[in-house]
Amino acid sequence: MMLQTRPLHPLFGVEVIGVDVRRVAADVFTALVGAFNEHSVLLFRGQRVDDAEQVAFSRRFGPLEATIRTVVSHQGYLPEISNLANVDAEDRMIPAGDKRIAFNAGNQMWHTDSSFKRVPALASLLSGREVPPEGGETEFASMRVAYERLPDATRRLLEGRVAIHSFEYSRGLVGQGLLSPEHAAQVPPVPQALVRANPVHGRKAFFVASHACEIVGMPTEAARALLRDLLDRATAPGLVYTHRWQPGDLVMWDNRCVLHRGRPWDVGRYRRVMHRTTVAGDGPTAPDVAGIAVAPAREADRAWCRAQLTAAGVPAAVLQ
Numbered sequence: 001m002m003l004q005t006r007p008l009h010p011l012f013g014v015e016v017i018g019v020d021v022r023r024v025a026a027d028v029f030t031a032l033v034g035a036f037n038e039h040s041v042l043l044f045r046g047q048r049v050d051d052a053e054q055v056a057f058s059r060r061f062g063p064l065e066a067t068i069r070t071v072v073s074h075q076g077y078l079p080e081i082s083n084l085a086n087v088d089a090e091d092r093m094i095p096a097g098d099k100r101i102a103f104n105a106g107n108q109m110w111h112t113d114s115s116f117k118r119v120p121a122l123a124s125l126l127s128g129r130e131v132p133p134e135g136g137e138t139e140f141a142s143m144r145v146a147y148e149r150l151p152d153a154t155r156r157l158l159e160g161r162v163a164i165h166s167f168e169y170s171r172g173l174v175g176q177g178l179l180s181p182e183h184a185a186q187v188p189p190v191p192q193a194l195v196r197a198n199p200v201h202g203r204k205a206f207f208v209a210s211h212a213c214e215i216v217g218m219p220t221e222a223a224r225a226l227l228r229d230l231l232d233r234a235t236a237p238g239l240v241y242t243h244r245w246q247p248g249d250l251v252m253w254d255n256r257c258v259l260h261r262g263r264p265w266d267v268g269r270y271r272r273v274m275h276r277t278t279v280a281g282d283g284p285t286a287p288d289v290a291g292i293a294v295a296p297a298r299e300a301d302r303a304w305c306r307a308q309l310t311a312a313g314v315p316a317a318v319l320q
């Protein structure tokens with residue numbers, strides 16, 4: 001079965017043409033899995049799915065994650081649905097100064113979904129139900145493409161290393177008190193392999209994110225400098241695909257090798273309703289690490305975060 005596709009970017013990502021995700025025959029589905037492993041980002045346009053249909057399609061790729069409970073309420077939605085809207089479950093717009101908006105600003109830092117969980121996600125599927133007429137794009141960058149461009153010496157340095165990812169650390173960079181101690185306890189720091197190979201074709205990618213904050217056996221400062229360097233390499237101009245949303249777009253990406261971030265939009269003016277489902281990964285990427293310690297964020301770390309968010313266009317008023 002050959003899929004009809006069109007490239008989204010010269011280096012990764014394709015639009016899949018002529019597929020209705022509510023009705024996918026088994027042979028087409030097999031081809032979709034192949035395309036997912038090969039291209040890392042798949043776009044399906046014109047998909048008017050409801051939550052149950054999105055969950056049903058997503059589940060064909062594997063068991064789904066349940067959403068963690070934070071300041072962003074997911075009440076009123078199926079447990080597998082993550083609500084990335086500036087509209088609450090009662091369909092009211094969340095005011096611009098609300099803590100939930102600052103919390104979601106963290107999504108505008110480069111990250112890969114659930115890398116702060118012991119078993120990180122395989123894939124995310126994001127459905128654009130209502131999209132703003134300007135802003136609110138999602139950007140993607142391939143850590144596989146970037147890995148393949150690394151100098152040999154850097155690849156050797158990364159091989160076999162384990163990084164520590166912490167949601168509390170990365171949200172703490174955005175602002176204080178965005179995660180209560182109770183929520184932080186749900187997401188303790190976890191080890192992740194710094195290099196991961198795709199199990200189908202073996203192509204490698206480094207695995208970093210704004211959640212990555214230590215490398216086991218490396219001094220904190222050196223580790224953070226290296227992690228930032230890798231992130232910068234992956235997201236260099238020319239390597240980023242910017243997705244401009246149309247209503248009905250469903251975008252699926254491979255969290256094992258793709259970074260993404262949301263771009264800001266005028267949250268006080270335009271509704272943006274995005275529902276995400278997340279396909280769970282199939283096991284830890286690294287063995288347990290005893291006595292994980294995460295050094296508190298330093299001024300250099302916060303400055304890097306602010307620079308990242310400012311470069312992404314996040315208004316200064318959102319940042320504390």
Ligand SMILES: [Fe+2]
Pocket residue numbers: 107111112113260
């Ligand atoms: Fe995300």
